[in-house]
């Protein structure tokens with residue numbers, strides 16, 4: 001499939017994990033991709049290398065997307081690099097494990113600033129560019145099953161993801177007249193660096209797998225495939241929706 005020939009995509013947090021898989025998937029289908037991450041390291045360079053190996057082009061922009069004042073520059077630089085910008089994937093995210101009674105203001109701010117404020121204002125900068133240039137576009141946010149499902153000890157994370165759900169729904173309505181579609185993908189437990197601790201603890205892993213209908217964790221590529229669908233014209237009548245990629249985790253229920 002070559003659904004993105006001539007298109008340009010920006011994927012935040014694409015130095016590794018799900019973001020990298022999304023960047024490569026879009027590149028495989030013809031998009032030139034702006035890779036963004038907080039740190040300019042070998043991971044970011046590797047993502048760009050993998051993109052270039054597909055025959056599409058990759059370019060890295062280092063930026064902390066929680067810093068609102070830098071976001072217009074990220075959009076401008078993306079457009080300068082490849083001539084336009086059509087697809088924004090708000091993927092960058094962090095989580096902090098802490099019982100509610102122990103969450104610090106610093107932890108709360110980190111999670112909300114990256115996951116929610118970042119996607120909010122980067123989307124705003126992107127859509128300003130689209131409207132000024134009379135172009136349509138697509139936004140796909142990498143949310144989580146926890147935009148809906150409680151996750152004890154991750155209340156700040158749930159607040160950010162619940163917020164992403166409502167931002168997405170609002171923008172779908174408000175931006176439809178500008179020919180901008182907005183959707184979320186909601187991954188469950190996926191094998192990525194965010195889950196390193198869990199992946200290294202066999203007993204935790206076993207109990208989690210027992211709560212997933214398909215009985216195993218997902219791969220970053222499983223999420224990337226759905227993001228590509230939502231970003232493509234195959235989803236031209238899809239806006240305001242969350243697509244779950246969770247192996248059945250969210251509605252898993254069985255009596256032993």
Ligand code: BGC
Pocket residue numbers: 095143144145146151187188189190194195
């Ligand atoms: C979190 C993971 C968690 C998964 C399923 C994701 O949003 O980032 O840490 O394992 O949800 O609960």
